[in-house]
Amino acid sequence: MPTRLRKSAGGRSCGPRPPPLALRSVSCRASRSFSACAWAFQSESTWRRGSFEDSLMVGSGGLGTAGSERARRRSCRADRASRIIVGPMLYNRRPMTGAASQQDGAKSQLAARRPTNSVVRAAILVAVTPGAACTSLDFWSSSATPVEAAQFNRSAPAPQLGPQVRVPSAVFEEPVVETQEKISVEPDGTAFVEERSEEVTTMPDGERATIPLGPETASAELPPGRPWPVDAxxxxxxxxxxxxxxxxxxxxxxxxxxxxxxxxxxxxxxxxxxxxxxxxxxxxxxxxxxxxxxxxxxxxxxxxxxxxxxxxxxxxxxxxxxxxxxxxxxxxxxxxxxxxxxxxxxxxxxxxxxxxxxxxPRAIVTWRDIERAYEKARESYAPGATITIGRITLITKDDAAKIEEVKAQFAAGRSFAEVAHDLGLANDGAWRSEKLGEKGIEGIEGLRPEVIERLKALDVGQVSEPFELGGGTWWVSVLAIDRPPARSLWEPGVQLRIRSELHNQRMMHEQIKYFEALRSRxxxxxxxxxxxxxxxxxxxxxxx
Structure with a gap:
């Protein structure tokens, strides 16, 4: 396979010298009116690893192998016509005759029979006419492959960049100011316009972000003839x-x-x-x-x-x-x-x-003030007991059967709330809730003496015997008596609460007095x- 080398301006060599590390052997001989130089070099896989200045055309016929460490040498024989020999292949402007052709053919057959080795060696034989430069090749093999000079670069390949993020162009755009208006009209014809402005921009992830520009504003469009005080x-x-x-x-x-x-x-x-x-x-x-x-x-x-x-x-x-x-x-x-x-x-x-x-400093609360405040609000700190009274009333003439049924249920031991619930009474028969003062049940206003007498004899949960009152049959019961614990003045929580209330009152009073003095000044x-x-x-x- 032919090889295209850079032409020399007038020297004896047809191309660049191989790299020093690849140089294995050099032989030069002179024959008749020309001289030939042969370079043998090796590389890991192919001789294209060398740094040549121009592109080369490498053919399969130009590569030879050897089983020993000594590089293969070939001599060049030629007439006065310029020619280039690569390996066993011969290219000439006119056919070769005689012993030279037979000798080169024998060398080609010998190279073809050599076994392939892991180390590849190439022999480049150059023959030139004395005093003449190399001429370009007019003949190319059909299996020739173009090789670029960049493929002979020994430098490390360019690093592979990672994934790149492309920022949307909308991010670099100027923010847009959006204004929203809301118009409402009063019955008298006045039109009020509410306006709100926002700055809208686009974030790198594509989301829209809004920033309010100032508070909402409102303006009124007055009907003709209506006065509007501008300022005063x-x-x-x-x-x-x-x-x-x-x-x-x-x-x-x-x-x-x-x-x-x-x-x-x-x-x-x-x-x-x-x-x-x-x-x-x-x-x-x-x-x-x-x-x-x-x-x-x-x-x-x-x-x-x-x-x-x-x-x-x-x-x-x-x-x-x-x-x-x-x-x-x-x-x-x-x-x-x-x-x-x-x-x-x-x-x-x-x-x-x-x-x-x-x-x-003027809002002073003394111990005497706390005592007086406790006495005034004693009922809230020591409330009395609260009694809850239940009542069942049936008309004596019309509800005789129900009266007997209620008597039987109470005799069977059912509670007042259960019987009242079966009768369909509201709140399960709960009638009144009253506070018990110093007189107890007798101090409850609005109760008839007959009811008071029966309630006094009952404990919580007991039911009175049926009695006639106002044309009906009555049952009364003490459903509950709540006695919340009284809170003494000597409890820390009570004192702190009273003092806080008094301090706030004094502070308000002193603030009013102080503001009045400032206003006059x-x-x-x-x-x-x-x-x-x-x-x-x-x-x-x-x-x-």
Whole structure:
């Protein structure tokens, strides 16, 4: 099989020298007007492991085998015409004649009869004319196979990469803001529009994630001719103005629902109660925050700021670790931003510290106060016994057979509840439950003397003898007497409960007094006038 080698520019060799590790033997001889060089090299399986610069064409006839370690040598005989001999196969531009042809044929038959060995050796014989370069081959064997130069690279193959994940292109798209609107129309023609905005993005797994953008907003489309107060200055608290629009914005959803109620008087009462309570809370909060801020010494302000920064970092870390995720979580849970949430926590801390310093020391509860409170509520701590009375009544003239049957059942030892159940009486004959005072059964009001006399003679579970009363036959029974244990003042639980109730009452009383003092100090306008302005604006907006 022929081999295509790189042509030499003017040297005596027809191709590249085999790698040093593959070189086994070299023989050069000169004959007549040409010289020949033969290289014999081996590889693990095939001679294509060498690093050649150009592609080769290898035929089966160009490979020979040997049974010994010495490489097979072949000589090249040729005339002045350029030719290449690979193994026993001969390619020439003109036929060979004479002894040269016979000698090469004998060598070809000898190589074909050699046994195959595990180590493959190839002999490349090159014959050239002196001073002439190698010429290209014009003849190719039909069994020739093209071999690329990359197949002779001894370097390690490229590593096989593992499975690759392709991120969907939707992940890199900009988030889409979706807005939902809900329109409701009142009976008077006012159209209210509720609007909610969300940011929608696509996660790597293909799921859609939504982040609310701020709280829901509501707007009203008024019919022609209806007035709508835009805004108004209600008053000032500690020099800070209160505007109606800002005050009513936080409760606008609830006020819109009240405005849609068909019962207008009930809606008006609920609106007045809601706005008044919200106004009182706002005034008290602003007053106590202003007082708390003014009482902070300068050296403590830096510590307050550091505490607020630490609280903000902890809140963000507990709600996702990023500012965006924390904002979305707070918007969903409390309808506020991170700054608003930290501001509320700050105000709560300041208010709690002020109450602990200014109001709690005044809410004093003494032992004498606890004793008086116990005496007033003694019945709740030491309640009397409760008696449950049962009754069976049958008309004497009409139910004679039933009367005899009931007598027989009681004589047989059946209980009062079983007999009453067979008669179909409600609650198995249970009639009344009364508390037993100091007089016992005699102190029960509404019972006839005949019934009282028979009940006094009975124990729990016993049934009286039948007796006539008001045209009927009666049976009475004491079904149960409950005597809950009395709780003494000396029990720790009783004392703690009474003290807690008294402390809460004193705290409420002291808070009212303290807020009244703050109002007279910080508020220049009349509180009642400010409340009336707010109520008037709320009614005009949501009820008219």
């Amino acid at each position: 200055l209600v008053g000032q608290i500690n020099g800070k103005p209160i505007y109606a629009d800002d005050f009513l914005k936080g409760m606008s959803d609830r006020l819109i629902q009240l405005g849609q109620m068909p019962d207008r008087p009930a809606a008006r009462r609920e609106l007045l109660k809601l706005v008044s309570q919200r106004f009182d809370d706002e005034v008290n909060n602003r007053l106590i925050i202003s007082e708390a801020e003014s009482s902070i010494p300068p050296e403590a302000r830096e510590g307050l700021f550091a505490w607020l920064r630490q609280m903000q970092e902890q809140e963000i870390a507990s709600r996702g670790g990023t500012y965006t995720e924390a904002t979305a979580s707070l918007q969903e849970q409390f309808d506020m931003t991170v700054e608003e949430f930290i501001e509320r926590r700050r105000n709560e801390a300041l208010a709690g510290d002020l109450i602990r310093k200014k109001i709690e 910080w508020i220049s306008d009349d509180i009642d006038q400010m409340r009336l302005r707010l109520l008037d604006i709320a009614i005009q907006r949501y009820l008219q």
